[in-house]
Amino acid sequence: MRYLWIGLGWVSVGLGVAGAFLPLLPTTPFLLLAAFAFSKGSERLHNWLMEHQTLGPPIRNWQAEKAISRQVKMGASVGIVAIFMLSVVLQAPNWALMSQACVLVFVSYFLWTRPEPGKQTSTASSSAGGKSPHSSTTDPVTEGAADKTERANTPQ
Numbered sequence: 001m002r003y004l005w006i007g008l009g010w011v012s013v014g015l016g017v018a019g020a021f022l023p024l025l026p027t028t029p030f031l032l033l034a035a036f037a038f039s040k041g042s043e044r045l046h047n048w049l050m051e052h053q054t055l056g057p058p059i060r061n062w063q064a065e066k067a068i069s070r071q072v073k074m075g076a077s078v079g080i081v082a083i084f085m086l087s088v089v090l091q092a093p094n095w096a097l098m099s100q101a102c103v104l105v106f107v108s109y110f111l112w113t114r115p116e117p118g119k120q121t122s123t124a125s126s127s128a129g130g131k132s133p134h135s136s137t138t139d140p141v142t143e144g145a146a147d148k149t150e151r152a153n154t155p156q
Contacts, residue, residue: 005041009034013049022079028058028068035059057117067117076111080104 016030031049038046050056061067087100 002041005037006045009037009041009045009049012037013055016055020075022083027072028062031055031059032062061117065115065117067119068111068114070116073111073114073116077108080108 012030012034015025016027016034019025019027019030035046035049038049050059057069058072061069084097084100084104087097092100
């Protein structure tokens with residue numbers, strides 16, 4: 001069974017690398033699958049993949065933050081435009097162009113709505129020094145619990 005996991009891992013790495021050059025073939029999901037498969041088949045290969053200079057960061061970014069770097073987004077967008085333009089130049093049928101356009105728009109939407117690694121998702125918290133403008137220095141939930149504990153411990 002171990003060899004099946006390792007084989008699946010290598011196939012997934014291959015598809016992930018190919019996905020870096022082919023816009024409809026996603027890179028990160030295949031790298032995530034490879035990381036999972038290698039974790040089941042070989043700790044050494046899993047560690048190699050996770051620490052790889054090129055292949056590791058997208059996996060770590062996705063696992064930690066569900067994030068895609070701007071560089072990956074830009075590369076994918078260039079590939080998306082290039083593959084669509086190639087289809088136009090090759091005079092693909094209109095139904096194929098429309099289908100491809102729909103898929104590529106969905107892929108682009110998904111890509112560009114993912115956060116970038118290390119970026120805050122809330123602008124309110126980042127503009128107020130990490131605190132919401134409506135927050136106070138005390139937490140009303142724990143403050144209320146502290147009051148109840150204090151009253152319970154005070155002699156009557």
